[in-house]
Amino acid sequence: MLCNTIMNAFRGMSSGVEPVSDTRDSNQGRFVSAQAVAERAGVSRSAVSRAFTPGASIAPATLAQVREAAAALGYQVNDLARGLLANRSRLVGLVTSDADAPFQAQLVAAISHALIERSNVPVIISIGSTADDVANASRQLLRYRAEATVFLSGSPPVSLVELTRRNGQPLIVVNRAETGLDSVHCDDRDGAQQAFEALRLAGGSRFAVVNRANPCLSLAAREHAFAEFATASGFETKIVRASRADYDGGKEAARQLLACGPIPDAVFCVNDLMAFGTLDYIRGAGLYVPNDVSVIGFDDVPMAAWSSYGLTTLRQDPQRIARDVISILNRRLAEPDSPPISVHFPVELVIRETIKARR
Secondary structure, three states, rough: OOHHHHHHHHHHHHHOOOOOOEEEEOOOOOOOOOOHHHHEEEEEEEHHHHOOOOOOOHHHHHHHHHHHHHHHOOOOOOHHHHHHHOOOOOEEEEEEEOOOHHHHHHHHHHHHHHHHHHOOOEEEEEOOEEEEHHHHHHHHHHHHHOOOOEEOOOOOHHHHHHHHHHHHEEEEEOOOOOOEEEEEEEHHHHHHHHHHHHHOOOOOOEEEEEEOOOOOOOHHHHHHHHHHHHHHHHOOOOEEEEEEOOHHHHHHHHHHHHHHOOOOEEEOOOOOHHHHHHHHHHHOOOOOOOOOOOEEEEEHHHHHHHHOOOOOEOOHHHHHHHHHHHHHHHHHOOOOOOOOOEEEOEEEEEEHHHOOOOO
């Protein structure tokens, strides 16, 4: 549908007629055009254009005629076509490989809302996990003159980064660790330290981290930092990795935890989905949380507060991330040649029922 809208806009520009508007004419089965408004108002086509261009010179009486005719016909200005004429579409791509995951969904919603408030049009592109998937999505956004691309998943290849720079399109990555790009990061290291300290104060002595195989850089940073803090305090950490960083992956990792060696009494899961799977498997095996095992997650998705989980977790604030993305975008467009902008935001420990009361 997006592609059809853009192509219609291009056709309108190439033929010299007003690009289609956003409201269909129920009688003709077409969008109401500026020419139709001009004919109804008894003015020129250029007068209609001036009437909907902020700051343009137009007589008050003519403006009133045009606005009255537009309201009667249901005419809407085609901002997409205007943006293409100005080589600025107002589209902003949100590229993600797991848009249905709870935290990712929250993040997409928050950034989309912030972009709409900025008068942008968010375009959500759900991709696979390969570099080719990322590159193909980004090239599509370049072809449609997207104002910027925000990567919520996947790492843009170096060649693509250079291509977008040559075309003047900003790239912003969220919770990634690429150097040389504008970025927004949660403080993974501090979050891991808060998790370790909370579990240690709750009486933990046999620590474990639940992660996925081949984790992204952010999840790997949480795992490594937690193990580092444990080692510095004289504790070993058992690392278990599942095939996926989701609910089933959490159950898979918990199965590994209970199958070999002493059962940990303090488990840090790198995201909430894995924590939910871990909790359900542990409880299903007859262990009690938190009396036998304390568990902490990461993200604070809405399900974490459900009474069936009551998960203690590290909260990332999607609204804060969205504000930081918009701030970076504004700064980058104002100063296209400035050094990479990197924003780090804190995470907050939210204590619920899955760790013992602090001693």
